[in-house]
Amino acid sequence: MSILKDDTTSPEKQRHAVEHWATGPAVDGRVVGWAEDLDVSGAMHPFKRPGLGPWFSERADDWDVLAVWKLDRLSRKAGHFAEVFEWCQKNGKAIVSVTEGIDMSTPMGKMFAQIIAAFAEGELDTIRARALSGSAARKAKGVWIGGVEPYGYHFDRQEDGGKKLVQDETYAELFREITTRLRGDWTAYKIAHDLNKRGVPTWRDHLRITKGKSRGGFLGRRTPFGPSS
Structure with missing residues (x-):
């Protein structure tokens, strides 16, 4: 061992x-x-x-x-x-x-x-x-322990080497839009279709883009929070 x-x-x-x-x-x-x-x-x-x-x-x-x-x-x-x-x-x-x-x-x-x-x-x-x-x-310091960025947040690196979660302004607003629509008469499918039509990248694609990587491909949302296919 x-x-x-x-x-x-x-x-x-x-x-x-x-x-x-x-x-x-x-x-x-x-x-x-x-x-x-x-x-x-x-x-x-x-x-x-x-x-x-x-x-x-x-x-x-x-x-x-x-x-x-x-x-x-x-x-x-x-x-x-x-x-x-x-x-x-x-x-x-x-x-x-x-x-x-x-x-x-x-x-x-x-x-x-x-x-x-x-x-x-x-x-x-x-x-x-x-x-x-x-x-x-x-x-206790509010430092992110591990894992990928959750929807609507990105990492802010600290001087001591740790990382804190900070709201992503664009996707935080998008998340609020999605939740408001879900509380109304919008279905998950309808929301996903609208986001795809508007050309809004999925959260995973958004992370790729912000890190200088190419997008995963066709948007292909199955739900508002679904990954790219």
């Missing part, structure tokens, strides 16, 4: 470390397969990961030792780690962390592994808390 970032140890280096341990004279083993779950959250249970999961179910008879680069690559949740360890014990498997020198087939290795797993879970909780705190701070 790895979340790929600039400072992430590459999967190739991790694989090389595991292979060097497995084929070295101290072990004299062989690698029967690899499980690489790139950009998969450490909070996901190892049994459910697309790369690692099948090795516990479909291919459980193919291996004897689960060798990982570091224990936090296996799981950042102490509870999940304990379940994997229990499964390995019941099924005659061992877990080894090649860079931390932890062999969980030994009593000392089991103790260190449990301590490291607890710290890994604490680190995950800290990351989550920091992310939530950042989101809350941006909301």
